Amino acid sequence: MxxxxxxxxxxxxxxxxxxxxxxxxxxxxxxxxxxxxxxxxxxxxxxxxxxxxxxxxxxxxxxxxxxxxxxxxxxxxxxxxxxxxxxxxxxxxxxxxxxxxxxxxxxxxxxxxxxxxxxxxxxxxxxxxxxxxxxxxxxxxxxxxxxxxxxxxxxxxxxxLDHLLLAGADAPTAALNLGGIANITVVAPGRDTVAFDTGPANALVDLMARRITGDGRGYDRDGALAARGHVLPALLDDLLAEPYYALPAPKSTGKELFHAAYLDRHLARYTDQHGAPDDLDVIATLTALTARTVADQCRAHGVGAVVASGGGTRNPTLMRALEAELGHPVDTTDRLGLPEGxxxxxxxxxxxxxxxxxxxxxxxxxxxxxxxxxxxxxxxxxxxxxxxxxxxxxxxxxxxxx
Known part of the structure; x- marks a missing residue:
């Protein structure tokens, strides 16, 4: 067919x-x-x-x-x-x-x-x-x-698709999609397959990239903008306090939550306490947020291997941050014969x-x-x-x- x-x-x-x-x-x-x-x-x-x-x-x-x-x-x-x-x-x-x-x-x-x-x-x-x-x-x-x-x-x-593609995995394995929103599917021997949205992947990063470049369709090409910035620990901690991350699966989310006004509320709180942040530091922090929230959920489900797909895999700064958080390399679905794109x-x-x-x-x-x-x-x-x-x-x- x-x-x-x-x-x-x-x-x-x-x-x-x-x-x-x-x-x-x-x-x-x-x-x-x-x-x-x-x-x-x-x-x-x-x-x-x-x-x-x-x-x-x-x-x-x-x-x-x-x-x-x-x-x-x-x-x-x-x-x-x-x-x-x-x-x-x-x-x-x-x-x-x-x-x-x-x-x-x-x-x-x-x-x-x-x-x-x-x-x-x-x-x-x-x-x-x-x-x-x-x-x-x-x-x-x-x-x-x-x-x-x-x-x-x-x-x-x-x-x-992930359930069928990873069938027979001998250890807990996650299929990760890095689109506007990130989601993982965990396939493990002897356990029911679970999948859920972990939080933003590119949604907030894209917003900040468009503000920096002035391009209404811009994005952080090759992670170059985030690579020039530094992660702001206080801003990252405030973003990580989002209640969605603590909810149990099954769960899903989207730009109804992770949108421009949401980001601006966090930036306003940071500015009140620490002064206005540099835009490049903000996009670096948002990139770190994606890596941290994905890695946290992989650890919570005992995942030892990750195969990724989606536009975020073409952002080397994000992929390096994710591998650092996980402590091991991340493959793409190309390894399984399915081009990530x-x-x-x-x-x-x-x-x-x-x-x-x-x-x-x-x-x-x-x-x-x-x-x-x-x-x-x-x-x-x-x-x-x-x-x-x-x-x-x-x-x-x-x-x-x-």
Whole structure:
């Protein structure tokens, strides 16, 4: 089955696209296959990052700030992002010459509401009808809401891919994603897999980078800004006092918490007590915050090895800080055959394969849902929907080839 996965994360800088061929191997064919796990073989046929135009990126970032916005902006971005995704899928299918069976579009999360540790709602925009109409391929979207309705966090979705990718690990191993928000999945022998958001990865660092550079889409390229600063212990201690870090898993967060006003409150307290900090020292401290909060959670779960993915892996200052906190090197998912930049779009393709075969896309031990649920809603393509015969059992593991 060939699935195109689309992902745009909390950094809202580009659309990740992956064309993935998924085949269930090791299970017998026919009716008996329904209750035999087998191995899911994943072949990455293409992956790319398609940058957003400045206007679309700016509007997405406006929607991510926790303030009131015009409904016209939400509606407009929903349609424009849908058309952007349709363009990207049309182009990648033309370039690769393959015929896709399904497109899975995560969309842009613009709200992920949490009250007293419970997710009350989650909203992703990017109208899938534009993709289906343009390409004739059915589209799966809104992949978090059903888990939330079943009492789960709806996040992190990466838990299912990590669980299958790291199956058979002989010691507690963490899969770490460093996007706008950081999350880890801990896979350990004899224990249920757990996954949760640890806190900000690039969300606060990006905010500070944009203030320093004056670039509304700027980021700390190669960690150069943080490398020029020094960590401010008092500011770091104040940031680490955030109650979210002490909450037990399952838990999830986003820019509803870690946003510009949040950072400004901490900077105002620091300024009152110590004077105005240097901007480079602030971004160095925010980088240290990401490393410390990730490492603290890895230690709390007895993790001895970490494989990382996401944009943060391209920040050598952050990676050095993380390795110093952990006391050992950090690999990327490239070592497992999955390019770190393609992981989240490949995750979307996996979610699509699971839904197409009637299987849940989230583990209750990860999200806290009462049960595993089949994810998303389907928009038909040019013809009627014809799903595969449902399977009763998740694959035992996932193997990336090619």
């Amino acid at each position: 060939i699935v195109v996965g689309l992902m745009t994360g909390t950094s809202a800088d580009a659309l990740d696209v992956a064309v993935v061929d998924l085949t269930l191997d090791g299970a017998p064919q026919g009716a008996a296959a329904q209750d035999v796990a087998g191995e899911l073989v994943v072949r990455l046929l293409d992956h790319r990052e398609v940058a957003f135009a400045d206007e679309l990126a700016g509007d997405l970032l406006r929607l991510l700030e926790p303030r009131d916005v015009p409904l016209a902006l939400v509606s407009g971005v929903d349609a424009r992002l849908g058309r952007f995704c349709a363009d990207a899928v049309e182009r990648v299918l033309a370039d690769t010459g393959v015929a896709a069976d399904l497109v899975v579009s995560h969309g842009q999360t613009v709200r992920h509401d949490v009250a007293d540790g419970r997710v009350t709602g989650t909203l992703q925009i990017g109208q899938p009808a534009w993709i289906a109409e343009r390409t004739g391929v059915p589209v799966l979207s809104d992949v978090r809401s059903r888990d939330v309705a079943a009492g789960g966090q709806g996040a992190p979705l990466a838990g299912i 393609a992981k989240e779009a490949t995750l979307m393709a996996l979610v699509g394969w699971l839904t197409w075969h009637g299987l849940p896309a989230a583990l209750p031990s990860v999200t806290g849902a009462a049960r595993g649920t089949v994810a998303g809603r389907l928009t038909p393509g040019a013809g009627p929907l014809r799903l595969a015969a449902p399977l009763d059992t998740l694959p035992a593991r996932l193997r990336v080839v090619g």
